[in-house]
Structure formats: C-alpha cells, structure tokens
Amino acid sequence: MLQVSYIRENREEVLNRLAVKNFIRPELIDQIITLDEERRFVQNQMDTTAAESNALAKQIGDLMRQGKKAEAESVKANTAGLKDQIRDLGSKLTELEEKLQSQLIILPNLPHQSVPKGFGPEENEVVLEYGQIPQLPDNALPHWDLAAKYDIIDFELGNKIAGAGFPVYKGKGAKLQRALINYFLDKAGEEAYREIQPPIVVNEASGFGTGQLPDKEGQMYHIGIDNLYLIPTAEVPVTNLYRDVIVKEEELPIRNCAYTPCFRREAGSYGAHVRGLNRLHQFDKVELVQIAHPDESYKILEEMSTYVQGLLKELGLPYRVLSLCGGDMSFTSSKTYDMEVWCAAQARWLEVSSVSNFENYQANRLKLRFKGAEGKPQLAHTLNGSALALPRILASLLENNQTEKGISIPEVLIPYTGFNLID
Incomplete structure (x- = not known):
C-alpha cells in the first residue's frame, strides 16, 4: 500500500508512474489527498481538545489538593463538553481513516523508473x-x-x-x-x-x-x-x-x-x-x-x-x-x-x-x-x-x-x- 504522505507530497510523480501501469485515476489521487487533509485537520482538533481537557484535569486535581472543592467542581463542569467533543471527533476520525484506507488499497504499487510502459x-x-x-x-x-x-x-x-x-x-x-x-x-x-x-x-x-x-x-x-x-x-x-x-x-x-x-x-x-x-x-x-x-x-x-x-x-x-x-x-x-x-x-x-x-x-x-x-x-x-x-x-x-x-x-x-x- 502506498504511503499517503508520499502521495500528498509527490502527486504528479505518483500520477506519472501509475500511468506506466495504465492506472490513470487522477480523481482518486485527489480524493485521497482531500481525505488526508480532512483526517489531519480532525486529528489536530482532537489533539488540541484532548490537551485542553488534560490541562483542566490537572487544574482540578490541584484545586482539590488545595481544598478548593467548589472551584474544582466548577472547572469539572466545563470538562464535560470537552469530553463530548473528543468522542465526536474520535468517531469522525475513525470514519475518515476507514474511507482513506478503502481508497488507498485501490492503488497498485508504483513501478520503478526503469520499468517500460506497455499493455501486455x-x-x-x-x-x-x-x-x-x-x-x-x-x-x-x-x-x-x-x-x-x-x-x-x-x-x-x-x-x-x-x-x-x-x-x-x-x-x-x-x-x-x-x-x-x-x-x-x-x-x-x-x-x-x-x-x-x-x-x-x-x-x-x-x-x-x-x-x-x-x-x-x-x-x-x-x-x-x-x-x-x-x-x-x-x-x-x-x-x-x-x-x-x-x-x-x-x-x-x-x-x-x-x-x-x-x-x-x-x-x-x-x-x-x-x-x-x-x-x-x-x-x-x-x-x-x-x-x-x-x-x-x-x-x-x-x-x-x-x-x-x-x-x-x-x-x-x-x-x-x-x-x-x-x-x-x-x-x-x-x-x-x-x-x-x-x-x-x-x-x-x-x-x-x-x-x-x-x-x-x-x-x-x-x-x-x-x-x-x-x-x-x-x-x-x-x-x-x-x-x-x-x-x-x-x-x-x-x-x-x-x-x-x-x-x-x-x-x-x-x-x-x-x-x-x-x-
């Protein structure tokens, strides 16, 4: 299976080399690149939200140790929404990864530069x-x-x-x-x-x-x-x-x-x-x-x-x-x-x-x-x-x-x- 990072960074080369195998699907390559962009965006959102949630969890722990239970409960109430966001982003990420995988497995391997073009x-x-x-x-x-x-x-x-x-x-x-x-x-x-x-x-x-x-x-x-x-x-x-x-x-x-x-x-x-x-x-x-x-x-x-x-x-x-x-x-x-x-x-x-x-x-x-x-x-x-x-x-x-x-x-x-x- 081709690496999505290589496809993203070498779109034209990938298209040209796949053409040697008579596999001409530029729309599929573009779809893979788009899915990968969406996946990375959602992953970044999820990582940012998880970091924020972890920071709040640490803050709650510090407040509890200081005996500030009311303040801790107030902060804790704000974390519920973050957990919902993380769950929703996780589901979205899984969906995108499955779609991306289903498209990647359609692509044959890239032929070496020395491979001659031909049909049979x-x-x-x-x-x-x-x-x-x-x-x-x-x-x-x-x-x-x-x-x-x-x-x-x-x-x-x-x-x-x-x-x-x-x-x-x-x-x-x-x-x-x-x-x-x-x-x-x-x-x-x-x-x-x-x-x-x-x-x-x-x-x-x-x-x-x-x-x-x-x-x-x-x-x-x-x-x-x-x-x-x-x-x-x-x-x-x-x-x-x-x-x-x-x-x-x-x-x-x-x-x-x-x-x-x-x-x-x-x-x-x-x-x-x-x-x-x-x-x-x-x-x-x-x-x-x-x-x-x-x-x-x-x-x-x-x-x-x-x-x-x-x-x-x-x-x-x-x-x-x-x-x-x-x-x-x-x-x-x-x-x-x-x-x-x-x-x-x-x-x-x-x-x-x-x-x-x-x-x-x-x-x-x-x-x-x-x-x-x-x-x-x-x-x-x-x-x-x-x-x-x-x-x-x-x-x-x-x-x-x-x-x-x-x-x-x-x-x-x-x-x-x-x-x-x-x-």
Whole structure:
C-alpha cells in the first residue's frame, strides 16, 4: 500500500508512474489527498481538545489538593463538553481513516523508473537469452504424451480424484518431483537462505498483508467455514512472519526459503498452451523471500535474478530473462524479472520464475519496519522469487531431454533421483 504522505507530497510523480501501469485515476489521487487533509485537520482538533481537557484535569486535581472543592467542581463542569467533543471527533476520525484506507488499497504499487510502459506480455523487454535450443527429431513428443508413454504422470486419474489441473505423479515422475524440490532447497541453503515450513492456509490479514486481498480473491481457494485461503505461493505465509514486527537494521537482509504446494483457481481455458503441466490448479514450488534495507533492495533483486539463472544453467535448460512492462506487472510489484525456459517439443517459451521487488508496498500493509541503533523505525523493502516452480521445469526437462532410450536426467539431479534415465 502506498504511503499517503508520499502521495500528498509527490502527486504528479505518483500520477506519472501509475500511468506506466495504465492506472490513470487522477480523481482518486485527489480524493485521497482531500481525505488526508480532512483526517489531519480532525486529528489536530482532537489533539488540541484532548490537551485542553488534560490541562483542566490537572487544574482540578490541584484545586482539590488545595481544598478548593467548589472551584474544582466548577472547572469539572466545563470538562464535560470537552469530553463530548473528543468522542465526536474520535468517531469522525475513525470514519475518515476507514474511507482513506478503502481508497488507498485501490492503488497498485508504483513501478520503478526503469520499468517500460506497455499493455501486455508482447511489450516485455528481453534482457538476455542463454543456452542452445535443442533440436529434436520430427517424432518428438510433448510432455503430456511422454508422461503417458512412461507412466510417470496421470492427468486423467487426477481429474477423477479432484478435477482438471490436479495431476497424479507416479513412480519416477514422483521421484523426479521430490528430487527437484530437495535440489532447490539445498541450493538455497548454500546461499544462506533459512528454510521455513509454513502453513499452506492463511487468514485474511495475511492475504491483505502481501496484497493478494482484496485484489485476487477470485484466484484463491477459499475455505468458507473457517474463512481461510489456500496459499497461491509461499510468499504469503513467509512474508507474513514479519507482520507487525520491527527488525534490527543489522539483521538485514533477512533470507528465507520455503517449499510448499501452491493453489490457484486461474486455470480453466483450453488449448495446447494450458495442456498438461503448462497450467495447474495445484503445483509445487520453492520460494525465496528477502526482507531488505531500501538502499540495497535493487542490488538484491539483481542477485536473486542471477541466482535463479544459475539453477537453470545447472539443469541445462535454455532460458531467457524478461523485464516486465508496466501493463504486465502484478498489482504489488515495483519491478519484476520473468525467467522463461524453452520447451522444445512445444516450441515455446514457458515462464518458470518471477523475481520481484515490492519496495515498501507490502511492508506498509504489514507494518514491517526496521530500526537502527539510533533513529525511528522505517519501512523495510520486501522481495521474492520462484526458485523454482516445478511444473514447467518438469515439462521442459521431459521434452528437451527425450532420447530414443528414454528421458535423460540432468547430472545435478542424479544424486537426488538415484537414476539417470526414465525408460
């Protein structure tokens, strides 16, 4: 959530930067500024009246101690009206704060100055490409056919048990899933990320803290009887570990990683682009989350991008890095890099990771602050990234590594799988 003080003091900059995300609502910005002026005016009135009431209360106490009861009672009679004023001003202040909050949560995060303007994925900037595109024979199969051929993923059985988008992994397919999870967690541990095993359900306060609510209710599975949500990513519970927390400046950056299943209701369209593992309702992912000093967050963003690229290199997957344009960025992000791998049999790029800097947008919602040895607390910056999401990684490994003998396993995964070939 944007800070109202920043909006008030930088109206034109806010309008210009929001326009990069194609959010053009000057009337909303002006309404927020007006509500904030009214709120500050009422707050000032309330503080002044409370100070006057406190002064009179002190005067009453002094008179009583001096034995001047009649004078004390006279002064006390004058304080009744002040208490009524304070109560009325308090109600007015609460009303204004609620109105202001309801308007602030409509605003997306401001994009970084380097974010290009654009309306959709076709306007994202390709930062780099790495690796050679595999040349497969004409009879190469897409991963959904390979899954059936080697009996490692059963989409129909998953549909029977739960519905479309909930595959069943079997045999070497299940072992490869587990191998990828352990490999990603071990690599994160080598980079000093602390492993977390969080809940996979969150409450409304957690969903609000990281910006999923009230923006993405339709994409989340809701447990109505308990008013809980299945997590769309480990970002939500792990970042919320620090809700209403003041950390020490010397502790920054704080690095956490977590493996969780993730749940998203967004699947539902048809065609090869969403077939098989390309888009699921439930999938596995290892997530990185960092809490950073504002002066260091963009350096850390680049480091996280480089780290994810290192995983893709070790897996032998050709990839490219995209800098997302304003129109393709999430509601909460200030800058995002997407990593896409080449899926050879489908002959298309598939997104496998997003690495984002949210600056202080989430921290403001979370009331996540840091404080040095001297000075008042200030908002931290939050970042996260997929390292990595499994379904499309698995799809690419199956398609890119298919041979006449079977599907070869990347060398770095063999110690985790215990086999070098799916046949």
